[in-house]
Amino acid sequence: MKGRSWTALQATCYYPIDIEQKAQSIISISRTAAGQYHLGRITVEAVEYGTEDVTLPDIPQANPSPADLRRDTRDRAELARIFNAPDTAPKFRLPLGPPANPLPPPKSFGVNRIFNGKPASQPHMGVDYAVPVGNPVLAVADGTVVMAQDMFFEGNAVFINHGDGLISMYFHLSRIDVMVGQAVKKGAILGRVGSTGRATGPHLFFGVRWHDARINPQFLLEDPAKIPSL
Numbered sequence: 001m002k003g004r005s006w007t008a009l010q011a012t013c014y015y016p017i018d019i020e021q022k023a024q025s026i027i028s029i030s031r032t033a034a035g036q037y038h039l040g041r042i043t044v045e046a047v048e049y050g051t052e053d054v055t056l057p058d059i060p061q062a063n064p065s066p067a068d069l070r071r072d073t074r075d076r077a078e079l080a081r082i083f084n085a086p087d088t089a090p091k092f093r094l095p096l097g098p099p100a101n102p103l104p105p106p107k108s109f110g111v112n113r114i115f116n117g118k119p120a121s122q123p124h125m126g127v128d129y130a131v132p133v134g135n136p137v138l139a140v141a142d143g144t145v146v147m148a149q150d151m152f153f154e155g156n157a158v159f160i161n162h163g164d165g166l167i168s169m170y171f172h173l174s175r176i177d178v179m180v181g182q183a184v185k186k187g188a189i190l191g192r193v194g195s196t197g198r199a200t201g202p203h204l205f206f207g208v209r210w211h212d213a214r215i216n217p218q219f220l221l222e223d224p225a226k227i228p229s230l
Contacts, residue, residue: 126207155197
């Protein structure tokens, strides 16, 4: 948690753990409620998500040029500013709404991908949905658009700040229908499904980052009671 602190959400304290947190590491947590101070520890267990071979077509993302990589570096710098912004009051409740309707079964969170024989630098940080091209992409909760632009690997991408350190992400869109600074409501159309960026075909990538932890977004789309508890 890097020393971060936050208030309970709907009377429940959530402690999201980043997917790349080392297995067997111990995270100390504390909680204050009704005038009482409580201490606890979380022991991180290993999860095997598997490996996936992906064959990319002849696109720039398959063999980035030095200019492409410099562009991606600029993208990462902008995202760091967004992810490190101070927390604000939550504008959402759990569960979140679906990022598309209907929403197909999720796939690929956490897998180690190999692109054209080259291992990716990190696991897959979100969920892929086989949503048809052109279908609307929906905001999963109220929030403010903090980034909406064409990125090198993500393609047309939208990032929404929902308060309480929660950022939702939508990648590979065919078009973007919102702008930075715009307030959006749950269910608002953000754009349309496409295959821009590093993609082999039309689909929706949906991810979340909560209190700077990259977690499986399915936890937040389903009944909160299913989230593992201490």
